Amino acid sequence: MKRYQRLVAIAAAALSACTSPELVAPMDSTNNAQIFDALWKEFDVHYSFFEAKGINWDSVGAIFRPQAIAAPNDAALARTLSHMLAGLRDRHVSLAPAGLTRSIAYLTTADSGVAPFDPGLVDRRYLTGAKCSQGGHVCYGLASPTVGYVRIPTFEGTGWVGELDEALASLRGAVSLIVDVRNNPGGTQQTAIEAAGRFATSSETYAYAKFRNGPKHSDFTSLAPQIVSPAGPTQFRGRVIVLTNRKVYSSGEDFVLATRVFPNVTTMGDTTAGASGRPMTRELPNGWTFQLSTWVQYTADRKFFENIGLAPDVYVAAERSDIVRGADPILDRALATLGVTKP
Amino acid sequence: MVSTLFVIAPLTAHAQSISTSTCATPRSSFNLSAGIAQSDRVDQTASPLQFGGRGPDVSATYERTRGTFCFSATGRGGIKTLTPTNGIPSRERLIDAELGITGLRTVSASANGHRAIAIGANLHTQYAFTTHHFPDVEQSTSEFRFGAMSLGPAVRWRESIRGGNAVLQLSSPLFSLVEHPYASVADGRAGPRLAFTSVNALRGLQGSISYEWAATRRMSILTKYQAGWMRYDDIRPVRSLTQTFGIGITTSLGGARR
Numbered sequence: 001m002k003r004y005q006r007l008v009a010i011a012a013a014a015l016s017a018c019t020s021p022e023l024v025a026p027m028d029s030t031n032n033a034q035i036f037d038a039l040w041k042e043f044d045v046h047y048s049f050f051e052a053k054g055i056n057w058d059s060v061g062a063i064f065r066p067q068a069i070a071a072p073n074d075a076a077l078a079r080t081l082s083h084m085l086a087g088l089r090d091r092h093v094s095l096a097p098a099g100l101t102r103s104i105a106y107l108t109t110a111d112s113g114v115a116p117f118d119p120g121l122v123d124r125r126y127l128t129g130a131k132c133s134q135g136g137h138v139c140y141g142l143a144s145p146t147v148g149y150v151r152i153p154t155f156e157g158t159g160w161v162g163e164l165d166e167a168l169a170s171l172r173g174a175v176s177l178i179v180d181v182r183n184n185p186g187g188t189q190q191t192a193i194e195a196a197g198r199f200a201t202s203s204e205t206y207a208y209a210k211f212r213n214g215p216k217h218s219d220f221t222s223l224a225p226q227i228v229s230p231a232g233p234t235q236f237r238g239r240v241i242v243l244t245n246r247k248v249y250s251s252g253e254d255f256v257l258a259t260r261v262f263p264n265v266t267t268m269g270d271t272t273a274g275a276s277g278r279p280m281t282r283e284l285p286n287g288w289t290f291q292l293s294t295w296v297q298y299t300a301d302r303k304f305f306e307n308i309g310l311a312p313d314v315y316v317a318a319e320r321s322d323i324v325r326g327a328d329p330i331l332d333r334a335l336a337t338l339g340v341t342k343p
Numbered sequence: 344m345v346s347t348l349f350v351i352a353p354l355t356a357h358a359q360s361i362s363t364s365t366c367a368t369p370r371s372s373f374n375l376s377a378g379i380a381q382s383d384r385v386d387q388t389a390s391p392l393q394f395g396g397r398g399p400d401v402s403a404t405y406e407r408t409r410g411t412f413c414f415s416a417t418g419r420g421g422i423k424t425l426t427p428t429n430g431i432p433s434r435e436r437l438i439d440a441e442l443g444i445t446g447l448r449t450v451s452a453s454a455n456g457h458r459a460i461a462i463g464a465n466l467h468t469q470y471a472f473t474t475h476h477f478p479d480v481e482q483s484t485s486e487f488r489f490g491a492m493s494l495g496p497a498v499r500w501r502e503s504i505r506g507g508n509a510v511l512q513l514s515s516p517l518f519s520l521v522e523h524p525y526a527s528v529a530d531g532r533a534g535p536r537l538a539f540t541s542v543n544a545l546r547g548l549q550g551s552i553s554y555e556w557a558a559t560r561r562m563s564i565l566t567k568y569q570a571g572w573m574r575y576d577d578i579r580p581v582r583s584l585t586q587t588f589g590i591g592i593t594t595s596l597g598g599a600r601r
Contacts, residue, residue: 022428023393023582024385029429038391045578046526096479098431103479213525213536215578221534280526281483283390287431289479294526 027285032077035284036068039081042282047292049090049306050217057217060084078104078288089307090293091249092277098287110246110273116318117182117245118328119151126331133163140167144340148174152195155187155251161194165232168198176239176338178331179259182269186250189278196258197231199240199265204228206258208298209278220296228258240265241334244312248272256310261300267312268337269330274309371407374565376591378402380421382437383428384583388526389475389487390427393582394435398423400587402569411449413461413499418442419569419587432478439471439585441571443549445497445514457503465497465514467549469571471583475527485527489581491545491573493519507556507563519545523577538577547573555593563593 027034040061050057064084071077078097082104085093089106096103119139123130127141127149137160139151148171150164171177179199186192196206206228210220242259244267253272259265277293284290298304314337318329335341380400385393400421407414420440427433447463470490477483493516500511521538538544553567568588575581 021383021584023383023584024580027392027429029431041391098478211526213534281477281479281481281485283392283431283433283477283479285392285429285431287433287478289477289483 029286031285032069032071033065035077035286035288036065036081038284039290040065042290043085043292044217045215046212046280046282046294047088047093048212048220048277048294048296049088052296052304052306053089055088060087074286085290090277091273091275092279092291092293094279095290096288103289103291108273114320115183115245115247116320116323116329117247118323119153119183121323121326121328122149122151122180122331125326126328126335133166135160135163138163138167140171142171142174143178143335144338145173146175147178147335147338147340148176149178149180151180152184152255154184155189155192155195155255158188158191161191161198161232164195164198165234168234168236174238176241177236178241178243178334178338180243180331181248181252181255182243182245182330183247184249184252184255185247186252186254186275189251189254192251192255193226193228193258194231196228196255197235199236199259199262200228200230201235201237201262201264202230204261204300206261206300207254208300208302209295211278211295223298223302226254226258226297228261237264239338241337242267243269243330243334244272244310245270245318245330246273246309249275250277253305253310257299260310260313266314266337267310268314268334269312269316270318271309271311271315274305274307276306370409371405371596372593373596374402374404374406374591374593376402376404376565376567376589378567378587378589380423380585380587382421382423382425382439382583382585384425384437384471384581386471386473386487386489386579386581386583388489388523388579388581389435389473389485390433392427392429392431392433394425394427394437396423396425396435396437398437400589402567402587402589402591411461413445413447413449413463415445415447416443417445421587434476436474436476437471438473439469441467441469443467443514445499445512447497447499459501461499461501463497463499464494465549466492466494467514467516467547468492469573486529488522488524488528489575490522491516491519491575493517493545493547504554505556507554509552509554511552512550514549516545516547517542521545521575521577523575523579523581525579540575544577545573545575547571558592561595563595565591565593567591 067080094103094105130141132139143149205225207226208223210223213221260267276297278295279291280294316330316333381397383395402419404417423437425435444466447461449461452459473487475485495515495517497514519540524536549571551569555563555565557563570586572584
């Protein structure tokens, strides 16, 4: 029995002695220099658009590091870091200081303004039987007995694309479809491509992308094709018009890329935002988190569109004043193209 | 006389195996142990911070002795929840596993068989899969992995103490094949990234100290402290230290323990 008692004593001593040794120099959560260096370094080794945007990150760091070190408090430090990151002009770059419920992000002029788009106006004035799916991810109705309308406000989340099938089943009599992704801020790429698969007639390359994979700003994986394939119980094979505007971002643009490769699809409205990014979340020694873009995406014909956007097949000018007076010029043009007179 | 010879001969053979073998005295044995592991690590692919934590650990070892040669295969694995040592509210879930295959040859043994030293080589494979939970409002998670297969020298010392056997084994990698993706591995962001390295880039030390004593003719009880330290100098460096304390049962296979 004594041996077992010794064993228990040894075990207890061993467990209590297993403390955490310092494997690296500890990082001080209140040291502005360490916080700045950690942020700058993560961008240096992971951010994907330095070369494409012509940014000298070493120079940017040299300018902002003294300001960050001199920041007297967290608010001032957050301001300095945000100003540095704003120079990247990237909608997928953001900083979330601890304690804030919203992150600090770069905003374009289009982000700040109100888009000439009102979903309520569409439902009231243009549709009959307007309703939304049970999960609320898809809203739909008939613009005419043969023209259906489907609106997808966001591609956030997964597992709900079946609601699009529900909408398409309800619009069974429609021979043409308007798919409205205006003001869609994006979300999950997988969801956007699953949704686009409901309009795919074959497997097609809709874009190309390369990921940053090394310490040099030119280190990328090889350009890999991104494929959209038919998905869901049925695919809509009639004529489709996809409506876009300046507030279509990220996975919203993936949806546009993935649908416009098909000959039965026309994009109409305004150019999208040009915000492809594929952000990755990282953390700083003080508990703040940030996101940065990690890939460069190209269209199916290998054109770079970050900060440029995807131009529609048919451009339609629209102003906020049109919405105020009860008209949606982009939707009007889509309906006219499909042979539907204005309501 | 003949019967006496028969009795003496096996005893002599057994005495020979005690005096030369640095593995357990049966020709082959199997051990199963469970315990607690403490893991401390920094993988800058996931975070610049050091994380540490504890969790359950299991290991199994097969050993076989043939003359002065000894072969052992040891597997270990566990799950741990790690938190940053500087207190920020992120955390990691670490699933790690190791497999070590060691071949040794006894080079020195005392006449009474109470002490033996063997040297040889160790093939060591380790794998760590980390789910990192960021402290942001969305509670984002990312997944990272690190794997290495290393070959290097090993040395084992065994000594009989108070009716049991104490064993100390050390090994260190000389050459390694490392798989360390550049970024998180979810959604195809980072594919496999293999690198062949030497001690210039990957240094480590695996050590264990155990004490085993017979409980029955065929079974013994083993207590073991195991530690593994690794330093990998990559563009995204990795440092790790895993300490395990376990208790287990060893069963002799194909021969009773004396």
